Amino acid sequence: MFLILLILVQGISLDVYDTPNDDGSSITLSWSSDTLISSYQILRSIFPEHDFKEIARVESGKTTYVDTAVKAGTKYYYRIKGAGLDTVFFSNTAGPVRPIAQIFNLGRLNIAVCMIILFAVILFYISRARKGEKLYIRKIPALTAVEEAIGRATEMGKPVLFVPGIMDIDNPQTIAAMSILARVAEKTAEYGTPLYVPTSKAMAMSMAQQVVKESATKVGRPDWFNADNIRYLTDDQFGYVSAVDGMMVREKPATNLYLGCFYAESLILAETGHYTGAIQIAGTAMPDQLPFFVAACDYTLLGEELYAASAYLSQEPIQIGSLKGQDFGKLIFILVIVIGVITRLLGNQYFYNLFKTTR
Amino acid sequence: MEVLGVWIASLLTLAIYSFLYKDNPFYKVAEHIFVGISAGYWAVILWFDFAWPNLFEPLIVKGNMVYLIPIIIGLLMFAPFIPKLSWLVRIPLTFTMGISMALFITQIIQGDILPQLQATFLPLAGIHPFKVFSNLLIIAGVVFTLIYFYFSKEHKGTLGFAAKVGIWFMMVSFGASFGYTVMARISLLIGRVYFLLHNWLGII
Amino acid sequence: MGQVNNILARLSALDRRIIFLLVAVAVIVPLLIPIGLPVDITKPVKNIYDKVESLPEGSVVVVSIDYDPGSEAELYPATEAFLEHCFRKNLRIFMLALWPAGTPLGNMALENIGAHYNKKYGVDYINVGYKPGGPVMLLSLGKNVGDMVKTDYAGVPIDSLPLGKEVKSARDMALVMSLSAGDPGVLHWIIYFHARFGIPVCAATTAIMAPQQYPYLASGQLVGLMGGLKGAAEYETLVKRRGRALAGMDSQSIVHALLVLFIILGNVILVYQRSKR
Amino acid sequence: MKSILPIIVVFGFGFFMLVSFFIPLKGIQDTSQTFQNWYIGVMAFFIFIGIFNIIKINLEKIQRRLRDWQYSIILLICLLVMMAAGFIGGPEGGLFLYFYKNVQIPLGATMFSLLAFFVASAAFRAFRARSPEATLLLIAAVLVMIGRVPIGYWIWHGFPNLVEWIMTVPNTAAKRGILFGIDLGMISMGLRVLLGIERSYMGGGKE
Structure with missing residues (x-):
């Protein structure tokens, strides 16, 4: 009897508490034991002395359990029964503990x-920028290059290719790319230079179409806008990159702009563009892809400079x-x-x- | 059938590689087959893995009307095909944007900003001198890189120097990325060559 | 002098198809005639191995196939090597895919390795297939698996599978392995799933993504990392499995050496041309 | 209506989700979970519309006999065949998996591996030490390229450790700095979207 009592106290030491910062729907149990135990039986009761029923079995090695089958406000008591090699160990009875719902985590x-x-x-x-306050932003060298590059394409009588990345419009980089696209579209519409915008997401296509259409209208060239130049190719990354590649080889644009969210296709695009002799300006906030753009493009907007560029170009108070x-x-x-x-x-x-x- | 499959796969592989010589009809055929097959694949998988069990089955078989809501919002994606109603496409767009952006903001603070800031508070005492040096470099590298991306002041004087050091750190990390990417590309080629030599020609 | 000039001028105008040819040769020859260079083990890979070793038998490991055939060459060997280790340790696998074209690849690996260890579908491993919604889906999944997973990849109701019945939320998961080739992928497992639910995450990524994971390795948000085919080769070495990754390592070394040569040559030409001006 | 309703939707759902992150009450948590599940349902349609667009674009291409229209026929046939194989035989059907294994895998894997060649030619022709910064990039790249593969270990046993140091010290520092900048940018973008200040994703932003 004395021996059993000793085991009862020393076998497993159990601690229970109301799981902090939840809606009062759980109680956390944690225990420690220095004996070899193959599995634990977790027992619960709403009385301190009796009526303990098994609520779960846990394999050895685990030392915590979260009881989610509790009602907020009710008092609970816990015990653990651990099966050892040939003995059964009990823990102390822990409790009472009452789960309470928190309003703020x-x-x-x-x-x-x-x-x-x-x-x-x-x-x-x-709000300061909106009030018309002039806020200073340092010049971003790659941007001047964008305008020059569009001018060059015009002189050569060749199209401009704008790749807005391969992600959907829930990606902020795609959105930043769109505000740069607005400016690029204004310039190309003014010069009457064709602008191709192949997209990899259907929504990006409809967005690009609207952006370009508006820019054309803004500079008084709605006739220049051609919805067929802004095409959705495919969602598949490689289907897309090979289609854009094909486009570069066939149409030979003089200026390639890669702005937005890019993955592995960055180098294949930049390398093919290099091969076709285009001036290339890239910008992405994807750190993995920057090195290839740096290596194979004429100018690169590094990371956040993509967002800065979009602000700088538009001079829009909100962006600045x-x-x-x-x-x-x-x-x-x-x-x-x-x-x-x-x-x-x-x-x-x-x-x-x-x-x-x-x- | 198996043998035929390996032959189809091998010939398609070679058709793609023909692009290295120049753009040609074989490449284009392969390209279009790929787009067609992938799109078909996506439709089937999306239907069986998600759309049927998670949306349509609960609605049609179990009659749970709540599932009408995401389906209707989703169907509004097709609104642009009816010019008069095309603006309705904004509902699914704003719905998904609202939810994803909100979750994004909290998660990026919880999962990125706070833990990454904490990981930069590196110990500088009581450790091996070389470790101190390394930790100092990490702290300096993070700070100077941040300074490079500081757009409110022209990069002159001390600030200019700090930004310059930031660029050096970035260039080393870009170099590392370049090296790793080269590795990635070569691995892919090895994978294909292995397939051709092993599965097709059976030499290795 | 004129001769050197001539050679360098020709080299700088080298048709890139010749470069292509040299690369092809450098890949093929070591595959035909292996050298057997020894593979070193890096710490991030060892960390995954140790983590798996430390898990008690029967723990549920989430294996997320976040890649498609485009990265099959790099990540499939890693998938098999990792599964082999898990099955050997009698861990159970809960597989899903954040990329639509990942499901069959995951199944191939499960069937190949599972058969070898006499593992039973539904009991020792399940595959619930592709789930759209990326990061947001992960939050739902962690909270209540049943919201996201009604059936397995083949349409079998999830409750009819013993393992499917057991995995209710993130609490029932011991470790996440994301085999990741981009977004959605390891980043979302870290900043959404790990940050919310605290389940340890490890990853096998394409080599291109590996350097980006180092800040997360340093902060402990990522337990371990297999970077690219080399990472997979290291894991194959650790689990003593002679797979495709190890077979490719000689070619990998030789092509790298060739490319370094290209870079040096390209720069010699640059320096020479500059000094002429 | 056309501009107000979208703003209400983005603000309403967005701010509810933001606030619900901090409030553990059951009703709020359950609602937020429901919204998330709807989101995932809606996202499925984004893929359906993508496929719908492929069909539409290629049909138009064939109808108007645009350049390379013949290839569009191949594309559509493949799409239909794949869908037929999948919807008739199921995603476990033999034919569906046969096409996946023997067409989609080799094409996808090969497309990516083309990059090995492009990276080689970029290394030879574009990767130049034009400035001190570029030189640094070059040196780091060469060290990693050699030190991360078995040949580096074979040349010098300390090579892998040197590379691991580059990865864990300067690389981690710069990547983390860049990450902070990106995170700030994304938070500010997210805030503007939720407040309805940023509307470009709806297309133009003006009515």
């Missing part, structure tokens, strides 16, 4: 703070405002990094722990 407070700061900074600069807001965000990040490094150097972990996102 405190574990995500740091995310909320970060989001609010970034939103505030961005909105602040957007957001860019300035993001700049401020970068200053905050630098500051945070410096503080983080220094506090850690001084042996203070508090600041470091503020950035924890997973329990």
Whole structure:
């Protein structure tokens, strides 16, 4: 009897608590054991002494279990039965624990703070830009090249090819590409130079068509717009790249613009364009693809410069405002990094722990 | 049938490689076969793996009317084919944008910004001197790269120097990416050559 | 001097088809006559191996086929090597695909390796096929698998399969392996699935994506990484399996050497032409 | 209506999803899960419309006898054959998988491998040390190319460690810096979309 009692207390030590930051629909159990146990039986009751029923079986190696079959507000007690080699081990009875619904997830407070700061900074600069304040943005060298390249195509009497990446319009890079496309379309419409925009997503096609059509109307050349030049080819990446390649070899555009979200097709496009002798300007925020654009194109917009370019070209207050807001965000990040490094150097972990996102 | 399949696969492989010589009808035929087959494949898989079990079966077989909502929103994608109603395409667009952007914002903070900032607070004491050096380099590299992408000031003086150092870091990382990509491309070629030599010709 | 000039001028105007031919030769010859260069093991690959070793028997590993035939050459050997390790350790596989054309590739690997270890479909492994919606789908999946998965890839109701019945949410998953060739893929498994549900994620990516994963390796958000065919060859070495990745490593080495030669040659021409001006 | 309704939709659903991230109450969580599931359902139609467009474009091409229209016939036949094989025999059907295995895999895999050749010619003709920055890129590239494959280990056993250092130190630093910039850009884009300031994705943004 005495022996069994000893095992009962020492075999498994169980701890239960209301899962933090949830809707009161679960209780978390965690236990530790220093004996060899092949499987655990988890028992639950609403009474401290009796009526314990099995609610789950867990294999060895696990030390936590989340009970999701609970009602918020009810008190629960837990016990664990562990099957050892030839003995059965019990844990202490843990509880009572009462799951409570939280209104705000405190574990995500740091995310909320970060989001609010970034939103505030961005909105602040957007509103300043909207009020007509002139906000400075440094010149982006690759952009001047875009206009020159369109001029060159016109002189040669050859078309301009604009590839807006291969992702759909839920991708911000595609959207940035579209605002650059608007400016490119204005220029080409003005000069009467054909502009080809092959797309890999149906929605990107309809968007590109609308953007180009509007630009043509804006510069008084609605007749220039030809919906057939803005085509959806295929969703398949390689089907698409081979079709665009074929297009380059057949139509021989003098200027190729690759702006948007690119994957493996970046090099095959840039290399084929190089082969056909086109001037090539690229821009993407896909870090994996930048090296090939840098290697094989005449100018490259590196990463965020793609968004900056779209702002710079349009001189639209909203875009410029957001860019300035993001700049401020970068200053905050630098500051945070410096503080983080220094506090850690001084042996203070508090600041470091503020950035924890997973329990 | 199996042998025929290997022959079809091999001939199509060679047809694509003929593009290396120049664009030609064989390549174009292969290209169009590929687009056609892939599109057909997508339709079938999308239907059987998702659209039927997750949308239409619950609606048609089980009569769960809630599933009408995503189907109707989805069908509005076809609105542009009726000129008068073409604006309705904005409903599925804004619906998907609203949801994906909102989730994106919270996830990028939770999954990217906070953990990556935290990972930059690297220890500089109590470790091997070379590790200190490496950690310093990482911290400096992150900061200077951020400075390169600072658009509010012209890159002159100290700022210009910092941006320049940022570019150096980026160039090393681009070089690394280039090296890796070369590796990727070669691997793909090896895969095809292996197929031709092994499955088709049976030499290896 | 005139002769050197002549050669370099000719070289710089070299038809690229000759370069193409040299590359082809450098791939074919080592495949026919293997050299057997030894393969070194890198830490990110070893990390995956150790993670799998540490999992208790019967744990559910999510294997996500986030690639299509375009990356089959790099990622299929990695798929087989990883599955071999899991099946050997008696782990159970829950497979899905974020890319539509991934499902049959995953099935091929499951059937090949599963048969070898006498694994049973529905009990030891399942494949629920392609699921659209990318990152948003992952959030739904982690919270309630049943919302996203009604049937397996062949249309069999998921509740009729023992393993399918058991995997209810992210809580029932021990590890995620994303075999990733782009978006949606490993990035979404990290910043959506891992960040929300805390399940460890490891990945086999195309080599092109590998350098981009290093910040996540450094932060611990990614447990381990197999980069490209070399990563797969390392894993094959670790699990002692002589597969396609190891067979290709000699060609890989020789072509790399050839390309380095090209770069050096190209730059010698540049320097020479500059000094002439 | 035409411009207000879309803004209400994007703002309404967007902000609900944002807020629901922080509020663990059951009703809110269940609703957000329902919206997510609808989203995935709608996304399926994005693919259907893609296929629909392929058919439409190629039919037009054939009708108007545009250049290379003959190939469009091949494309449409392949599409129909594949769909017939799949819908009649199911995705497990022999013929469907036969086409997948013997047509789609080799074509997809080969298309990608063409890049090996293009990368080689880019290495020879475009990859030049024109500036100190480019030189740095070049040196790193060469080190990685040699040190990451068995030949590097064979030349010098320390090579893999050197490459791993490049990957984990300068590469990680720069990639992380770039990542932060991109993340900020995406957040600002997302915010503008949710507020209805950014409407370009709806096409033009003006009525």
